[in-house]
Amino acid sequence: MTCWRAALWILLGLVLWPTNARADELRPAYIEMTEQTPGQWSLLWKASANSRLGRSGVIKIPDNCVIEGERQREFAGSNILTRLALQCNGSLQGQTIGLKGLALSSTDALVRIAPMDSAMQTLRLTPDQPSAILATPSVISNVAATYTILGIEHILLGFDHLFFVLALVLLLKGGWLVAKTVTAFTVAHSLTLIGTTLGWLSLPSQPVEAVIALSIVFLAVEVVKARPDDLRLSERFPWIVAFLFGLLHGFGFAGALAEIGLPEGDVPLALLTFNLGVEIGQLTIVAIALAILHGLRQFKLSWVRPTKTATAYGIGIIATYWFIERMLA
Structure with missing residues (x-):
C-alpha cells in the first residue's frame, strides 16, 4: 500500500464520520x-x-x-x-x-x-x-467518580473538542511545544467553564458553537498550509491561538455541564472533577496521536506528511459542515 493510499483511507474514514455529532454530544x-x-x-x-x-x-x-x-x-x-x-x-x-x-x-x-x-x-x-x-x-467518592467519568466521556465523545486537540497535535512539532500549547488551551477553557457555570460569564450557545466549529476549520487549514521553511502565525505563537480558542471551547464545556446538571451542595467538587475528567480525556487524545505519528516516522517517514494532510482535510470538511449547520440552525 502506498502512502497516498493510506492517506486516502484516513480521509475516507473521517469524511464518513457521523457528521450529525454535535460539539457537546454528551447528553445523558x-x-x-x-x-x-x-x-x-x-x-x-x-x-x-x-x-x-x-x-x-x-x-x-x-x-x-x-x-x-x-x-x-x-x-x-x-x-x-x-x-x-x-x-x-x-x-x-x-x-x-x-x-x-x-x-x-x-x-x-x-x-x-x-x-x-x-x-x-x-x-x-x-x-x-x-x-x-x-x-x-x-458523597465525595460518588460525586467525584461520576463527574470525572462524565468529563472523560465528554472530551472523547464531544467530537469537535476532540478534533480541535487532534488538529493542534498535527500542526505542532515536538512534545514540549505540544504540551505548552495544550496547557494554554486547558487554562483558557477552565476559566470560561468555571466562570459560566458559576454565573459570572454568559454567551448565547448558537454563535459559540458555530465559532467552535470555525476554530477547527482554521486549524485544519493551518495544518494543510504548514511548510517547514515558512512558519505560520499559529506555529510561531501556538499557545496564544490555543488560549483564545480555548476560551470559546470552555463555553461549550459549560453548556454540556449545564445540560448534565450539578449537585446542589457539591458544585465545586463536581466542577473540579468534571474539568479533571476533561483533562484526562484530552491528554489521552494527545498521547495516542503523538504515538501514532511517532510510529509512522519510525515505520515510513514519507507517510507522515500525507497522513497529516489527509487527516486535516477530513477534519476540515466535517467542521465546515458543523459550522454551516449551526449558522442555519
Missing part, C-alpha cells in the same frame, strides 16, 4: 428524586426527544414507592421532561431504581437521590447496568 438521560416532605417525593426524568429512550423509556421506581396523581410531560428545548409525585414507605436505602429501555440505547443516565434527612446520592446508569441499588452514599 437524567433522573432526580427529591424528598419534599417525609415520604413525599418528586421525580424528574429528562431525556432527549430525538432518542429512542426519550420516546419509549420507562422509569423503574423503588418497590416501596407508588405514583400519586397524573404524570406530567412537557418539552424543554430538545428534551422531554416527565414529572411524577411519589409516596414512598420508609427509606430508599436498599431499594432499586432503574430505567427500562436504557439497555437498547447508546447513552447513560445520571441519577440523583436527595432525601431530607441524609446526604444526596449520585449514581450513573449505563446500557450494561440499567439499574442500581441505593445504598448509604459516600
Whole structure:
C-alpha cells in the first residue's frame, strides 16, 4: 500500500464520520428524586426527544414507592421532561431504581437521590447496568467518580473538542511545544467553564458553537498550509491561538455541564472533577496521536506528511459542515 493510499483511507474514514455529532454530544438521560416532605417525593426524568429512550423509556421506581396523581410531560428545548409525585414507605436505602429501555440505547443516565434527612446520592446508569441499588452514599467518592467519568466521556465523545486537540497535535512539532500549547488551551477553557457555570460569564450557545466549529476549520487549514521553511502565525505563537480558542471551547464545556446538571451542595467538587475528567480525556487524545505519528516516522517517514494532510482535510470538511449547520440552525 502506498502512502497516498493510506492517506486516502484516513480521509475516507473521517469524511464518513457521523457528521450529525454535535460539539457537546454528551447528553445523558437524567433522573432526580427529591424528598419534599417525609415520604413525599418528586421525580424528574429528562431525556432527549430525538432518542429512542426519550420516546419509549420507562422509569423503574423503588418497590416501596407508588405514583400519586397524573404524570406530567412537557418539552424543554430538545428534551422531554416527565414529572411524577411519589409516596414512598420508609427509606430508599436498599431499594432499586432503574430505567427500562436504557439497555437498547447508546447513552447513560445520571441519577440523583436527595432525601431530607441524609446526604444526596449520585449514581450513573449505563446500557450494561440499567439499574442500581441505593445504598448509604459516600458523597465525595460518588460525586467525584461520576463527574470525572462524565468529563472523560465528554472530551472523547464531544467530537469537535476532540478534533480541535487532534488538529493542534498535527500542526505542532515536538512534545514540549505540544504540551505548552495544550496547557494554554486547558487554562483558557477552565476559566470560561468555571466562570459560566458559576454565573459570572454568559454567551448565547448558537454563535459559540458555530465559532467552535470555525476554530477547527482554521486549524485544519493551518495544518494543510504548514511548510517547514515558512512558519505560520499559529506555529510561531501556538499557545496564544490555543488560549483564545480555548476560551470559546470552555463555553461549550459549560453548556454540556449545564445540560448534565450539578449537585446542589457539591458544585465545586463536581466542577473540579468534571474539568479533571476533561483533562484526562484530552491528554489521552494527545498521547495516542503523538504515538501514532511517532510510529509512522519510525515505520515510513514519507507517510507522515500525507497522513497529516489527509487527516486535516477530513477534519476540515466535517467542521465546515458543523459550522454551516449551526449558522442555519
